[in-house]
């Protein structure tokens with residue numbers, strides 16, 4: 001039986017059959033080595049179905065880990081029975097995930113454990129925790145990032161917004177619009193990101209280096225002039241303090257515009273651009289826009305990126321895809337494309353309504369659709 005290959009996220013994703021022994025190995029080695037030679041991707045091995053691994057199979061996987069590590073590439077495992085993992089234990093290069101959801105999270109999000117440790121280490125200021133960041137492009141050490149304590153705020157829907165709002169969980173907590181502060185911006189080269197870990201994070205205990213790859217940093221460095229042109233379109237938009245709190249509506253708009261630009265600049269392959277973040281950026285730009293014309297333009301752009309997200313669904317975690325489709329339906333309705341919204345809703349409901357963890361989103365989309373369908377069952 002062969003290893004089943006897919007591309008998922010940044011990974012060549014192999015599902016191993018129930019047995020991987022010397023006889024299977026002889027048939028597989030060449031094909032796998034050819035895949036690896038032709039692709040710059042990291043490797044994920046789904047071991048959940050693997051029952052039997054002999055010494056030769058184990059050695060093959062360990063050698064694979066070592067050679068990928070030398071090229072600066074990563075190998076990860078998902079699942080695996082104890083006896084299988086014992087056979088692999090010699091390898092020290094491997095990161096192991098318990099399940100697919102944890103693995104998929106790495107595609108585009110910070111791990112919840114890392115986010116939690118950031119919160120513990122960051123000083124709190126007026127409801128927001130602030131992080132001291134260093135720009136990975138130009139080395140500017142004066143960048144501020146803001147994170148929200150999700151224990152103190154809960155997400156709620158609001159009739160006038162497509163995106164959910166963070167509302168105080170108790171009366172002791174100040175209310176704030178977190179999306180205004182969500183994007184950290186370097187005021188020297190205008191690198192901007194939602195992800196604090198794309199910057200180097202400074203703690204008294206030491207620095208956590210940016211997780212951007214060298215080619216991503218180089219792509220962003222080469223396009224600094226484009227970001228400066230964006231800044232030049234905004235009067236008053238200079239000075240080190242422009243992005244400091246409190247941020248005006250226009251500053252919030254500009255931060256999301258720069259985030260959008262950076263997401264596009266980071267990857268030369270359009271398929272790898274994080275379409276979910278671009279949907280989000282355009283929805284927030286609608287929120288902070290100056291006029292109807294801008295809103296209409298950003299809604300159309302958000303719709304285009306939501307289509308790109310669906311086309312490249314294997315690059316996104318199940319949750320991101322669900323959230324992206326929720327936004328797609330909202331956008332279609334906002335643009336008056338009711339028939340298209342109904343078509344997406346049919347598949348969406350079948351897929352996500354039975355999954356209780358998605359209730360918050362499904363309920364919202366159902367309530368939007370109910371205005372158009374009469375009764376939504």
Ligand SMILES: [Zn+2]
Pocket residue numbers: 135136137138139140186187188189190191
């Ligand atoms: Zn910078």
